[in-house]
Amino acid sequence: MTVSRSPAVPASALGRPPVIQIKAADGPATLNLRELATNWELLYFLVWRDIKVRYKQTAIGAGWAILQPLTTMVIFTAVFGRLASIPSDGLPYPVFAFAGLLPWTYFAAALSRSGNSLVSNGNLITKVYFPRLLIPLSAVLSPLVDFIITLGLVALMMMWYGVVPAVAILTLPAFVLLAAASALALSLWLSALCVRYRDVGVVIPFLVQIGMYVSPVAYPTSLVPERWRFLYSVNPMAVVIDGFRWALLGTAPPDLFGSAVSCALVAVIFYGGLLYFNRVERVFADVV
Amino acid sequence: MSSDPMIVAEGLTKEYRLSALQVSHDTLRDQVAHAVKRLWRGSANDAESESRFLALNDVSFTVREGEVVGLIGRNGAGKSTLLKVLSRITFPTSGSASIHGRVASLLEVGTGFQPELSGRENVFLSGAILGMRKAEIARRFDEIVDFAGVARFIDTPVKRYSSGMYVRLAFAVAAHLEPEVMFIDEVLAVGDVGFQKKCLAKMDDVARGGRTILFVSHNLAAVRSLCPRSIFLRGGGVVADGPSDQVIARYVAEYDESGPRGACERIAGDAMFVEGSDEFFLYPADQSTALQVLCGEPIVLQFEIESPKPLVELSAGALIVSSSGERIAGMSSKVQRIRAVGRPSQRWLVRCDMGRLPLNAGTYSVDVYIGNGAMDVTRFPSAFELSVTEHDVFGWGNSLPPQTAWGPLYWAPTWHIAASGSTLELEEAVER
Numbered sequence: 001m002t003v004s005r006s007p008a009v010p011a012s013a014l015g016r017p018p019v020i021q022i023k024a025a026d027g028p029a030t031l032n033l034r035e036l037a038t039n040w041e042l043l044y045f046l047v048w049r050d051i052k053v054r055y056k057q058t059a060i061g062a063g064w065a066i067l068q069p070l071t072t073m074v075i076f077t078a079v080f081g082r083l084a085s086i087p088s089d090g091l092p093y094p095v096f097a098f099a100g101l102l103p104w105t106y107f108a109a110a111l112s113r114s115g116n117s118l119v120s121n122g123n124l125i126t127k128v129y130f131p132r133l134l135i136p137l138s139a140v141l142s143p144l145v146d147f148i149i150t151l152g153l154v155a156l157m158m159m160w161y162g163v164v165p166a167v168a169i170l171t172l173p174a175f176v177l178l179a180a181a182s183a184l185a186l187s188l189w190l191s192a193l194c195v196r197y198r199d200v201g202v203v204i205p206f207l208v209q210i211g212m213y214v215s216p217v218a219y220p221t222s223l224v225p226e227r228w229r230f231l232y233s234v235n236p237m238a239v240v241i242d243g244f245r246w247a248l249l250g251t252a253p254p255d256l257f258g259s260a261v262s263c264a265l266v267a268v269i270f271y272g273g274l275l276y277f278n279r280v281e282r283v284f285a286d287v288v
Numbered sequence: 289m290s291s292d293p294m295i296v297a298e299g300l301t302k303e304y305r306l307s308a309l310q311v312s313h314d315t316l317r318d319q320v321a322h323a324v325k326r327l328w329r330g331s332a333n334d335a336e337s338e339s340r341f342l343a344l345n346d347v348s349f350t351v352r353e354g355e356v357v358g359l360i361g362r363n364g365a366g367k368s369t370l371l372k373v374l375s376r377i378t379f380p381t382s383g384s385a386s387i388h389g390r391v392a393s394l395l396e397v398g399t400g401f402q403p404e405l406s407g408r409e410n411v412f413l414s415g416a417i418l419g420m421r422k423a424e425i426a427r428r429f430d431e432i433v434d435f436a437g438v439a440r441f442i443d444t445p446v447k448r449y450s451s452g453m454y455v456r457l458a459f460a461v462a463a464h465l466e467p468e469v470m471f472i473d474e475v476l477a478v479g480d481v482g483f484q485k486k487c488l489a490k491m492d493d494v495a496r497g498g499r500t501i502l503f504v505s506h507n508l509a510a511v512r513s514l515c516p517r518s519i520f521l522r523g524g525g526v527v528a529d530g531p532s533d534q535v536i537a538r539y540v541a542e543y544d545e546s547g548p549r550g551a552c553e554r555i556a557g558d559a560m561f562v563e564g565s566d567e568f569f570l571y572p573a574d575q576s577t578a579l580q581v582l583c584g585e586p587i588v589l590q591f592e593i594e595s596p597k598p599l600v601e602l603s604a605g606a607l608i609v610s611s612s613g614e615r616i617a618g619m620s621s622k623v624q625r626i627r628a629v630g631r632p633s634q635r636w637l638v639r640c641d642m643g644r645l646p647l648n649a650g651t652y653s654v655d656v657y658i659g660n661g662a663m664d665v666t667r668f669p670s671a672f673e674l675s676v677t678e679h680d681v682f683g684w685g686n687s688l689p690p691q692t693a694w695g696p697l698y699w700a701p702t703w704h705i706a707a708s709g710s711t712l713e714l715e716e717a718v719e720r
Contacts, residue, residue, distance in 0.1 A: 019386055019387070019388050020376070020386065020387040020388075020391060021386050022373065022374065022376060022379070022380065022387070023380070024379060024380050024381055024382045041421060041422050042416050042417065044416075044422075045412065045422075048413075049402055049405070049413055052402075052404075052405055052409065053402055053404045053405065056404040056445075057404065123399075124399065124400055124417065125377070127395045127396050128393055128395070128399050128400070128417055128418060128419075129375050129376040129377055129391075129393065130417065130419075282378075282379045283379075285372065285377045285378040286378055
């Protein structure tokens with residue numbers, strides 16, 4: 001049985017298509033930014049999927065985005081604010097705690113979701129090609145929706161307590177960016193490591209828990225002894241949280257030098273993470 | 289054809305270290321323990337270096353624009369690995385390949401489907417993951433839903449779909465991709481019979497559209513009808529590459545661990561026959577080795593045998609083998625004690641009326657055995673290709689399901705079905 005075939009449409013008529021080169025994995029890893037850019041729609045869909053799936057078939061849906069930090073805030077207020085009488089830079093403790101919980105909750109969610117992201121998307125990785133970087137990237141971006149919802153709640157609380165933000169509020173996006181960059185930088189390492197060592201999946205919640213105590217979520221940075229202050233401010237999330245309180249509530253701004261150092265630290269972790277991710281990327285499908 | 293090369297593979301090799309595969313999911317603790325053990329023993333590679341496995345071994349080929357190429361071979365031959373390497377899912381250990389054009393890989397049905405999301409949402413998600421632009425998906429959305437036939441349930445979460453609906457929708461998305469190069473792995477063996485036919489028709493459409501396609505399948509009939517050219521892989525290497533008919537014949541013959549099709553081979557060393565030349569020839573009646581019948585039609589095998597030496601008696605046998613290599617039915621004049629004795633002759637006519645063999649629709653090959661009445665002396669692997677077409681054998685108003693669904697044989701038993709408690713003598717009610 002022979003089937004006659006109509007003449008092929010020449011690809012050249014559509015403009016010469018890109019050439020994909022497939023070679024053995026050697027040489028230094030490269031970051032293909034152009035490829036990342038051409039796949040922004042896929043990034044959008046991955047983020048969209050994460051958001052959609054997260055609250056599917058839940059009774060209160062996105063209400064959880066508010067309820068989680070809200071409950072934590074209430075507990076913090078009871079335990080740290082009342083029982084332990086932790087100072088709050090002269091602000092009502094609930095607002096103070098919530099302004100810290102806002103970026104921290106985002107960071108914690110971004111880190112835990114992206115850390116496991118490659119493993120949980122193993123079925124995609126082994127079946128279809130796309131820049132693997134999109135996976136941790138989308139996991140870092142999707143909790144931003146919860147973040148924005150919570151931000152609205154913070155605004156309501158500020159009104160309730162009569163806190164008027166200063167001009168510094170304009171710097172808020174910069175701190176959001178730093179939080180996202182920190183989460184992405186760490187998750188490049190963690191997600192890639194998790195492909196090979198599932199231990200990482202166990203370690204992440206633990207890391208997040210420790211992280212909360214070494215960041216000024218429940219207490220002000222001013223409580224940290226002076227001689228430890230610099231070391232403390234190297235923690236990017238300390239900078240982010242102090243920045244949030246500064247921008248929203250008008251507390252003391254984060255230490256400038258410490259901020260610069262922690263930004264540099266994030267950049268280094270980010271770059272190293274990219275290299276590592278790129279190197280391991282080649283064996284994801286074989287190992288995951 | 290003088291079109292441009294679209295896929296060029298040069299010496300693609302993919303090696304897996306088996307030990308590496310085994311420790312892959314292990315924990316850090318095991319890795320540490322392993323490292324300590326290695327230090328202790330003082331040698332890094334004891335058994336490790338030996339347990340290597342070449343999933344692909346120096347595979348080279350070129351596929352030109354608009355070519356539709358079938359990849360055939362047994363499980364583990366490297367077909368899927370090859371598609372994965374070309375899809376950039378995994379990297380080759382050595383060798384290289386270049387692909388000129390937009391690529392879509394279809395290595396499973398439903399890649400990227402998310403059970404919680406609705407059909408509509410999944411069309412967009414899966415489409416995006418497979419490489420479609422959002423606008424492109426939106427434009428073809430109605431077409432996709434139509435093809436899948438799930439319009440009524442398009443806003444229902446796909447986890448509530450029947451498995452058939454799920455698979456249909458998933459395939460529909462993939463079938464509407466418009467890349468220049470497509471890699472397709474055994475995804476047609478899904479859904480019910482009707483949908484399988486629809487898929488094949490769609491594939492044929494796609495193939496005619498000038499797309500360059502690499503198609504893996506165990507369904508040799510599908511490969512034969514879709515792909516003018518095939519590549520046969522065994523143990524990670526290319527065994528044959530050429531026109532599908534020849535390559536498939538070679539594969540079918542190989543599956544039997546025997547020589548190439550059409551050529552005869554000696555079975556028993558009877559002096560009378562093998563002295564001098566042992567070449568037997570088989571001349572099919574009508575000069576065609578392709579038999580085509582409808583389901584339920586009588587099957588007749590007719591051919592002439594030329595033996596190297598005059599024979600006084602000839603026996604013949606036939607073995608029907610399914611496209612997946614299973615033996616379906618054997619028959620032999622010798623076993624039936626049918627004696628064909630005559631004056632010594634080098635040429636014998638053989639006609640085998642198989643009658644209405646209950647074969648389901650599909651392709652089969654027929655091996656022919658020739659003997660001297662006492663024993664088989666030669667055989668022709670895959671001497672005939674038998675293709676059985678769907679047909680409403682019993683006048684039930686619908687064709688019988690094909691080989692892929694019902695296996696090679698059909699049968700129409702007498703049924704007695706009645707509610708428990710009543711007797712089973714309700715033939716007129718049931719038989720109709």
